[in-house]
Amino acid sequence: MDNLYVIKIGGNVIDNSENLHFFLNDFASLDGYKILIHGGGKLATDLSHTLGIEPRLVDGRRITDIETLRVVTMVYAGLINKNIVAQLQRYGNNAIGLTGADANLIKASKRPVKEVDYGYVGDLNKASVASDKLEQLLQSGLVPVFSAITHDGEGQLLNTNADTIASAIAVAMSSSFKVSLVYCFEKKGVLRDVNDNESIIREIGSSEFEQLKSDNVIAGGMLPKLHNAFQAIQNGVSDVYIGKSDELPFLKEHLFGTRLFA
Numbered sequence: 001m002d003n004l005y006v007i008k009i010g011g012n013v014i015d016n017s018e019n020l021h022f023f024l025n026d027f028a029s030l031d032g033y034k035i036l037i038h039g040g041g042k043l044a045t046d047l048s049h050t051l052g053i054e055p056r057l058v059d060g061r062r063i064t065d066i067e068t069l070r071v072v073t074m075v076y077a078g079l080i081n082k083n084i085v086a087q088l089q090r091y092g093n094n095a096i097g098l099t100g101a102d103a104n105l106i107k108a109s110k111r112p113v114k115e116v117d118y119g120y121v122g123d124l125n126k127a128s129v130a131s132d133k134l135e136q137l138l139q140s141g142l143v144p145v146f147s148a149i150t151h152d153g154e155g156q157l158l159n160t161n162a163d164t165i166a167s168a169i170a171v172a173m174s175s176s177f178k179v180s181l182v183y184c185f186e187k188k189g190v191l192r193d194v195n196d197n198e199s200i201i202r203e204i205g206s207s208e209f210e211q212l213k214s215d216n217v218i219a220g221g222m223l224p225k226l227h228n229a230f231q232a233i234q235n236g237v238s239d240v241y242i243g244k245s246d247e248l249p250f251l252k253e254h255l256f257g258t259r260l261f262a
């Protein structure tokens with residue numbers, strides 16, 4: 001089986017143009033098959049404020065009313081996605097910018113209303129990712145770059161958490177590739193003390209994850225990220241790493257951030 005990198009870049013890195021360019025340069029230098037997924041939650045929040053639309057997040061998921069859907073589509077699928085694609089072209093990668101609607105690559109379903117009405121937020125299932133079509137893009141030499149926008153197949157765009165998209169793509173592609181899923185963000189890995197960047201936990205198994213949660217070591221955005229990451233490792237993905245965007249070159253020696261195991 002060929003190796004495939006599925007790499008997700010978080011909103012705090014995207015928000016800093018110097019860090020983003022540094023990361024994209026390293027990403028472009030990775031040999032072999034690769035897919036990039038990007039968030040951009042921070043920029044969407046900032047633009048919402050500017051437009052007078054109050055952003056609301058519950059458990060790290062954005063409540064997406066019709067106005068907010070317009071904002072996130074413009075920010076994720078437009079501004080951020082096209083800038084990333086242009087930079088990767090500059091660094092010699094033939095990148096193609098995508099939403100889930102393009103080539104019907106990721107079909108989601110609108111999250112049912114329970115205690116919270118999330119609005120136009122899409123959930124994914126095992127059949128959501130069109131892995132054959134995605135494999136064709138890879139085989140033709142393209143580097144797919146996904147934004148956090150999917151669709152329902154009925155003409156409705158949906159906002160979907162980028163960590164979840166990365167995990168679903170990694171799982172779907174693992175029947176044809178040996179997949180390494182890599183979450184890149186602004187910290188050096190999962191930290192024992194979130195204020196101490198050197199307190200990296202090098203390896204976490206699923207039982208230790210439960211312990212870290214009950215000890216409140218893991219909180220905020222790290223919770224859904226690790227849930228998605230364990231979902232991937234338990235469903236056929238070979239390697240899952242979480243670490244700092246400017247340390248990507250260390251992946252080859254397996255010296256990158258935190259490694260998860262089942």
Ligand SMILES: Nc1ncnc2c1ncn2[C@@H]1O[C@H](COP(=O)(O)OP(=O)(O)O)[C@@H](O)[C@H]1O
Binds near residue numbers: 013041189190220
């Ligand atoms: N133990 C931990 N180690 C590292 N980060 C943590 C931890 N607990 C909570 N966090 C927080 O989680 C955030 C990452 O989640 P999030 O902002 O959703 O990521 P992304 O930028 O990839 O979208 C970090 O910026 C940090 O503030």
Ligand SMILES: CC(=O)N[C@@H](CCC(=O)OP(=O)(O)O)C(=O)O
Binds near residue numbers: 042
């Ligand atoms: C439904 C939902 O929450 N979608 C996310 C999609 C963007 C994202 O995941 O961005 P980060 O990776 O930068 O957090 C949002 O709008 O914030």
